[in-house]
Amino acid sequence: MKSVRNHLSLVIALVSILFSLQLYFVVERSIDAYKKNLSNNYSVIAVSKESLATEDIKAMNKLIANVAELSPDNVIKRLNSDMKNTNIELLKLSLPKFYKLSLAYYPTPKEIKELREDLLKSKSITKIEDFSHSHDTVYKLLLLFKNVVSLFALVVLVVTVLLIFKELRIWQYKHNERMTIMALFGAPLWLRSAVLFRLAIVDALIASFVTLGSFVYLSSSPWILEQFNNIGINVIVFDILNDFLMILGVSVSISILLASLIVIGHKEEV
Amino acid sequence: MDKVIVAKDLSLSYSNNEVIINKVNFSIDSGSFVFITGASGSGKSTLLKSLFGALSFKHGSLVVGGVELNNISGKKLNFLRRHLGIVFQDYKLVREWSIDKNIMLPLLINGYMKNVANAQVDKLLKHVRLNHQSGKYPYELSGGEQQRVAMARALAHNPIIILADEPTGNLDEYSSQLIWNLLEGANNQLKTTVIVVTHNIPKNLNVTYRHLHIEYGSVHEIC
Structure with missing residues (x-):
């Protein structure tokens, strides 16, 4: 029971740090996936007096991934009942050219503004429709969600780090006695610290597996999957192998850092 | 006879620069039994601490087991301590370890092999009459029993010097006698140098001993 208690204080602190960190990454990936979905459905319409080459339009701004010329046929179809074919051809020639620009990714409002300015630099382009109002609303909502989650993760991280520093004093006291006794019998530093580092690594492993287990459970939960499907995200937001390696790396690093702080802070008190 | 401890103009002080021991000179022969006495606060424990390098000093020279302690490196200090056996009044046992592990x-x-160390622990537990308590933790034993464990630990590796700081200070008569017998035995049979800091020298000892008394920062030879 005492041994479980010894592990529990560090394991809980580590799990809380790892959980907030992993949650941040999952949200980041979900938002990226959602942005990709949005960017696939989002495009800008440019109106030009004369015909422009696709490559010329692409060169205007790095954000432009694809350019497609919109056919005027749909508009003309509505009028063609009363018009002769020759008149229709003349009308086609006098109509401006419409281009649908697909973007490489979901842009920020600033990037949209820059894109608009770059396109309008061309003497041929007379009008841009960037649907900025609906874009801004969606973008701000995404940003708000991301910021709220980041803030939550940061608060958890700060509170946990403060708790760890408070616990550090207790651990220092607990390990100081054993390390002093070992030093009195001539144990080298590595031997004096071995118990501490072993404990730190075991705790880091336990915390990593607990976090991994929680996220594996959550990411395969039907309710969570349904929520992701509802907003059209089908990508893997939790990559078991890579995320576990990241969690393990962070967990072991924090534990080793704490153990090192205790070893450095050790004072022989006889 | 070889000198196992040699102090020359040794001055000891704490961090507030208050001088506790002032320019003392003494030497201790290998295989001798030495008592260091003095009033409370006279500096006898301070002197003992300096003998195992727990207190650094700025003035004089102190050689223990052939190792100069002035400005000693951590590595050399560890080497020296591996040849010392130290007993404290408050036992200094690792609470979370069994007495066997202590x-x-x-x-x-x-660097003893585990099986050799285990056999030695069994032998020592019998020697300090605690073989029936094997596997227990320090907090499960009485003060006298804990001090016998500390004695067994001090004797385990056949040290060249045993340094004991008021080893019977908190013990009853029976436990005190056992501790003195163990210290006598180490000195008589193994020829281990024994240095004991104490308030009272026991009367019925079977060893020839030397008595150093500390007063006003100086070391006086009593007998």
């Missing part, structure tokens, strides 16, 4: 500590530090 006794085994100096053996493992000195």
Whole structure:
């Protein structure tokens, strides 16, 4: 029971740090996936007096991934009942050219503004429709969600780090006695610290597996999957192998850092 | 006879620069039994601490077991301590370790194989009459029993010097007698140098001993 208690204080602190960190990454990936979905459905319409080459339009701004010329046929179809074919051809020639620009990714409002300015630099382009109002609303909502989650993760991280520093004093006291006794019998530093580092690594492993287990459970939960499907995200937001390696790396690093702080802070008190 | 401890103009002080021991000169022969006495606060424990390098000093020279302690490196200090057996009034046992593991500590530090160390621990537990308590933790034993464990730990690796700081200070008569017998035995049979800091020298000892008394920062030879 005492041994479980010894592990529990560090394991809980580590799990809380790892959980907030992993949650941040999952949200980041979900938002990226959602942005990709949005960017696939989002495009800008440019109106030009004369015909422009696709490559010329692409060169205007790095954000432009694809350019497609919109056919005027749909508009003309509505009028063609009363018009002769020759008149229709003349009308086609006098109509401006419409281009649908697909973007490489979901842009920020600033990037949209820059894109608009770059396109309008061309003497041929007379009008841009960037649907900025609906874009801004969606973008701000995404940003708000991301910021709220980041803030939550940061608060958890700060509170946990403060708790760890408070616990550090207790651990220092607990390990100081054993390390002093070992030093009195001539144990080298590595031997004096071995118990501490072993404990730190075991705790880091336990915390990593607990976090991994929680996220594996959550990411395969039907309710969570349904929520992701509802907003059209089908990508893997939790990559078991890579995320576990990241969690393990962070967990072991924090534990080793704490153990090192205790070893450095050790004072022989006889 | 070889000198196992040699102090020359040794001055000891704490961090507030208050001088506790002032320019003392003494030497201790190998295999001798020495009592250091003095009033409370006279500096006898301070002197003992300096003998195992727990207190650094700025003035004079102190050689223990052939190792100069002035400005000693951590590595050299560890080497020296592996050849010392130290007993404290408050036992200094690792609470979360069994008494067997506590006794085994100096053996493992000195590189004994686990099976050899185990056999030595069994022998020592019998020697200090605690074989029936094997596997227990320090907090499960009485003060006298804990001090016998500390004695067994100090004897485990056949040290060249045993340094004991008021080893019977908190013990009843029976436990005190056992501790004195163990110290006598180490000195008589193993020829281990024994240095004991105490308030009272026991009357019925079977060893020839030397008595150093500390007063006003100086060391006086009593007998």
